Amino acid sequence: QWTGLNDLREKYLSFFESKGHLRLPSFPLIPKDDNSLLLINSGMAPMKKYFTGEVTPPRKRVTTCQKCIRTPDIERVGITARHGTFFEMLGNFSFGDYFKKEATAWAWEFFTKVLEMPADRLYISIYQDDDEAFDIWTKQNGVDPSHMVRLGREDNFWEHGSGPCGPCSEIYFDRGEKYGCGKPTCGVGCDCDRYVEVWNLVFTQFENDGNNNYTPLDHPNIDTGMGLERLACVMQGVDNLFLVDTVQNIMKHISRIANVQYGADEKSDVSLRVITDHIRSTTFMISDGVMPSNEGRGYVLRRLLRRAARHGRLLGINHPFLADVVDTVIHENECAYPELREKSAMIKKVIAFEEENFYKTIDKGFALLNDIIDRTDAKVLSGEDAFLLSDTFGFPIDLTKEILSEKGMSVDEDRFRALVLQQRETARASRKNAGADAWAGDSDVLDDIAKTEFVGYTGMKATAKVT
Template sequence: MQWTGLNELREKFLEFFESKGCLRLPSFSLVPKDDNSLLLINSGMAPMKKYFTGEVTPPRKRVTTCQKCIRTPDIERVGITARHGTFFEMLGNFSFGDYFKREATAWAWEFFTKVLEMPEDKLYVSIYQDDDEAFDIWTKEVGVDPSHMVRLGKEDNFWEHGSGPCGPCSEIYFDRGPEKGCGKPDCHVGCECDRFVEVWNLVFTQFDNDGKGNYTPLEHPNIDTGMGLERLACVIQGVDNLFLVDTVQNIMKHISKITGVNYGDGEKSDVSLRVITDHIRSTTFMIGDGVMPSNEGKGYVLRRLLRRAARHGRLLGYHEPFLYKVCDTVINENLKAYPELDEKREFITKVIRVEEESFAKTIDQGFKMLRNIMEQSEIKTISGEDAFKLNDTYGFPIDLTREILAEKGIKVDVERFQELLKEQKKRSRDARKNAGADAWISDSTDLSDVEKTEFVGYTDLECEAKIAAIVKDGERVETAGEGESVVLVLDKTPFYAESGGQVGDTGVITADSAQIEVDNTTKDASGNIYIHSCLVKDGGITVGETVKAAVDKKRRENIMRNHTAAHLLQSALRQVLGNHVQQAGQLVTDNYVRFDFTHFEALTAKELIEVQDLVNEKILEGIEVTTREMPIEEAKKLGAMALFGEKYGDVVRVVSAGDFSVEFCGGTHVKNTSNLGLFRIRQEGSVAAGVRRIEALTGYGVLDYINKLSAALMGASGALKLTNPKAIVEGAAKAAQLIKEQQREIADLNSKLAAYQLDGILENAEEAGGVKIVTGSVKGATADVLRDMCEKARDKDSSTVIVLAAANEGKVTFAAACGKEAVAKGVLAGKVVKAVAQAAGGNGGGKPDMAMAGAKDVTKISDALAVVKETVLGLFK
C-alpha cells in the first residue's frame, strides 16, 4: 500500500469506475435543488434521490461522483475531537436498476486490493446477519477469507428510512493494527476503539418497505455506495485524523504560519487550529456554491462557521481578519477537482473578508460583556435578554454564546432568547412595510457616485437592470446574502417610488442565483435615485450584477385604480360641495384611497351618496385617461389642479380623465375609467378643523367589501334566527330590547345574591378599636356587585370597615367601604384598599367612605385580606 495524496485518491476512484462503464458526474452544488427536505447536501446520494425514486431519468444507469457534503449536527464537537468535521467529500458509485451485488462487491475489492494495493489481511467485511447471498458472493466469488467476514444486525447493516426503497448493507473495514486498539482480547469489527475503521459502505437497495414491516423485492434493485474521501486518505496515508491528511494539513499549516501557532503546541491551541481548518474549508465551498452570510437557513450556517472560526483565531492571539487569506489555500488545494473555485476566488475572498471585518467591529465589546458575565461567581444561567443583546448588538450567534459559556459551565435561557428574536423579526417586518425604504439609508450613506435611476415603470412592469449599489445598515457593501435586509439601487427600474401620496411598488428582483423580495420603493433626498428596500430570500447578489426587476402586477393595478379614483373623487367633491374643496393630503395604496380635503362640516348621507354616484357614473362612461408632459404654465391654463405637497419643475406631467378631471400628477393611472370597476366610500370623518377625510375602495376592494358585508349580514341574520336578512334591523331592535330587559333582571338577581352573601360575611366581623372589621372573598362577583355589597354593609352600621375581593378572568378586584364612625377615627377606605391591593401586586384608591382597587395575582387574595386589620389599626388617629 503506497502513500497517495487526497487529490490523487479522488482521481483514481473516479477513473476506476469510469472503466466500469460509470458516467462521471461533477459534484452537485451544496445547495439542494428542488428539495426542501435538506438545508445543505449531506451525502453522496442526496442530490440523486429522484434518480433512485424514478421521478427523474438519470443520464446513465451507472454513475460515479465525488460529492461535496456539509453536516452540522455535531458542530460543537468540531475541534474538540480530531474526528469531527463539517465539510467532507463522499466518493460514490451508483446503479439505477443496472448492476447489483456481484459487481458492487467485486469492484470494491478490486479497487482496494489491486488499484490501491491494500493488503487483504487488513480488510474485513461486514454484512447484514440474514444476507446469505452477500456472504456467498464475498467468500465464494470475490474470495474474502470467511474469518474476515462479520454478520451484524439490522441497526448496523440494514439501510432504511421509514417506508420506501431499502436493503441490506455491506461495509469494508481496515485493521489499523492492535497498537491502535483498546487492548481487549475480544476487540473486533464493530468495537468502539480506533483499530477497525469503516471505510466503504455498500447499500444493496433491493426491497420496498410498506412501513408496516412488509418487504417486497424491487423489480430493479439499485446500488448506492459511499466512501469518505478524507477517511480513506487517513488510512492510505497512515495518519490518525483528517487534519493530518495532506491537503487539509496544508490548510492548517497556512493558519499556523499566519498565527504563529503550530499543531501540537498544546491541546487548547490544537482545538482552535482544527476549528479554523475545518470551518474555512466549509465556508469556502459554501460561498462558491452561492451561499451568502445571513441570519437564517443556509446563510446562518455559513455565518456561524465563519464567526466560530474568527473567534478561535482570537483565542490563538490573532486579532486581525485572516480567514480570507486562508481560503486561497483551500482553493489551491482543490483546484483540480473544483476549478470553479478559482473562477470565483475573488468573490469568495471578498465575502469572507467582509464578514470577518463586520464581526471584528463588534466582537471585542461582545467578548467584554461575556467576560463580565463569566466573572460573576454565582451565575449559572444568563438571561435571554443578555443573550439577545450579544446577538443583536455584538453579532454573536446564540450557538456561539452557548459554546463559549458552556466552557465555564454556564447555561443560557434559550427559550427567552427565541421569544425576543421572534418579537424583533416582527418589528423588522412591520418597519419594512410601514416606514418606507428611507429608513434603511442613513444620513451618512454616500451615493454621490451613483448615476440617476432610469424609471421605465409608466410603460413597463419588468426590465433588466444592473445593481448600482447595495446598502446594509446604512453602509455601502459589495455583496448581500440570504436573510439580509438591504437597500438596492438599480441603474434602471420599473418600480414606482413613493411620492405624491402614492405608495411605492413591491415585487421581486431575480438573478441567476438569487431571489430578492422588494418590500417598498422610495427615492433618495435628491429625488434622482430610486431606493428599493429588499429582503434577500435566497442566494446572494453583488454590485454590478445584472438582474431582472419585476413589479407586483396585481398590486400595481390596484394602486392605479385607487389613484385614478382619487382624481375622480376630488372633481366629484368640488361639483357636489363647491369649489372651496381643495386637496389637503392623500394616501393611495393597493387596498384603498384616503383623501383629505378642505370642508367645514360633516357630509350628509345624501351628499356622500351623490359623490359616490357621480364617480361611478364617470367609471361607467368609460372615459379615456391620458397623460401628457407640458410646460407648467400651459398646464395651468388647462386648469390642471396641483397635488398637495408636490413640487413641480418647469415641465409637468398632466393626467386627464376627459374634461371631468385634469391634474398635475407623477403617479401611475389606469388607461380608462372603466378599469376602476366600482367605487365605494367606506367612511368619512374629521381630520382637523376645516379638513375632512374620505376613505374609498375600487375594483376588487369593493367586491371584497360587499362580500364581507353580505357575510356579516347573513351571519347576523342567522344569529337572530331570521329567515329573511331584510328583517335584520327589526330583529336587532328586538334583540337589543330583550338584552336590556335581561340585564335588568340579572342586576336584580345579583343584588339579591349579594345581600344573601353579605349576611354570611358580616357574621364573621371582628371588633377592634371601636370599629367592626369585615373581610371576605366573593366568588365571581363583578366590581359593581362588590361595590353594592360594601355600600350596604357601610350603611347598615356606621362603625363598619369592610373589604371584599373577587377574582375574574385572572384578575383581582378589591372594594372597600368605611362607615362615618370609622372615617371619624381616621380609617379611610382609599388608604385601606391601596394597602390591600399592594399586597397582591396591584394598586388603587378612592374616597374616604368608598374605594376600589385591582391586582393581577389571584393567588394573593388571602394574603391581601390578611393585612386589613393591621392597616386599619395603623390608621387610627
C-alpha cells in the same frame, strides 16, 4: 503505497469508468428541487430522482466525486480522526442495473488490486440477516470469514421512512492497536479511531410501504459512498483527516498565522483542526451560492464562520484572518474545482465581511460584560445575561466564565443552559411547521449548530482531559 488525494480521486473515477460507468461532475451543495435537505450530504442525495425512477438517469451506471456537508457531525470534528463537516464522497451507482455481486467484487478489486491494500487490514461488516452478502464476500471475493462482522439495523440497514431501502455492507480499515481505545470490546463498529469505516455499499433491494411491509424491488439499485479524505488518510498512513496532503497545507497556513505549532498541545490542535475544517466547508458553500443569513443554509454558514473565528481567538489570533486562508483552500482544490478560482474574490469578500462583523459584535459583548461587572455587587452573573452574551454577542460560555473568574465571579450556568434548551425547543417547533421530511438525515442541523455554542467547547475540554 502513499498516494495523493487528487490521484486517489482520479484512480477511483477512472476505475469505475473502466467498468462502464458514466463520470459526472459533483453536483452543487445546494439541493435542487428538494426541500427535505438543507445541504447535499452524500453522493446519492442529488440523484434521488434517478433511484425513484422519477427521472431517467443519463446512464444506468454512474460514478461521481460529490462535495458533501454534514453539520450533524460538527461536534465530532477535530475530536475524532475521521469526521469533517466538509468532505468529498466517491461513489458508484447502479440504477436497476448491476447488484451485490458486481458492487462487492469491484470494491474488493479496487482496494486490493488497484490500491494494493493488504487484505489482512480490511474488515467487512454486513447487515445481520444478509446471508447472501456473507456468501458473496467470502466465496466469490475470497474474504476470510474471520474478517466478516454482522451488525444491526442501526448501522447496516439503510432506510428513511417509506420508500426504497435495504441492507448495507461497509469496508473498514484496521489502523492498528495504537489507535484503539483499549477496551476489551473494541472491534469493528467501535466508536474509536482504530477500525475506520472507509466505504459503505448500500444494496437498495426493498420497498417499504410505510408500514414496515417490505417487498423486493424488481430492479434493485446500488449506492456506494466512500470518504475521499478517509481513504487518503489510510493510504498516507497519517493520524487524521487533517494531515492528508492537501488538507494539511491549509492547517499549516493557519498554524503560521497563529504562530502555534501543530502537535504542541491537544487543545490548540483541536482548534487548528476545527478551523481547517470550517474554512473548507465555508469556502465551498459560498462558492456554490450560499450567503450568510439568519436562517436555513445561510445560518449554517454564519455559525461555521463564527465558530472558526472563535477558535482563532482561542489560538490567540486577534484580527480577521479567515479570508487569507481561503487562498490556500483554493490553491489546494482548484484542480478538481476550477470554479473556486473564478469566484475567489467574492468568497474572500463574504468571509472578510462576516469576520469583521464578528469582531465588532464580540467587542460590544466585551464592553457589555465589563459594564455589568462594574455595576454589580453580586458574585454571580445571571443566566439571562450569560445567555444574552452567548446568543447576541457570540460569547461562548467558557469565555464568559473565564473573564468572570478573573474578577472573582461565577455564572448561573444551570439557568443559562435551561435558556439555551428553551430556545432550541422553540426553534424545533417552528421548523416542524416548515414541512421538511423523509430522506433528510439532517433535519436536526440547526439544533446541532445551535448546540455548538457551548457543547463544542465542552467537547474540547473533554479531550484535553483524556490526554
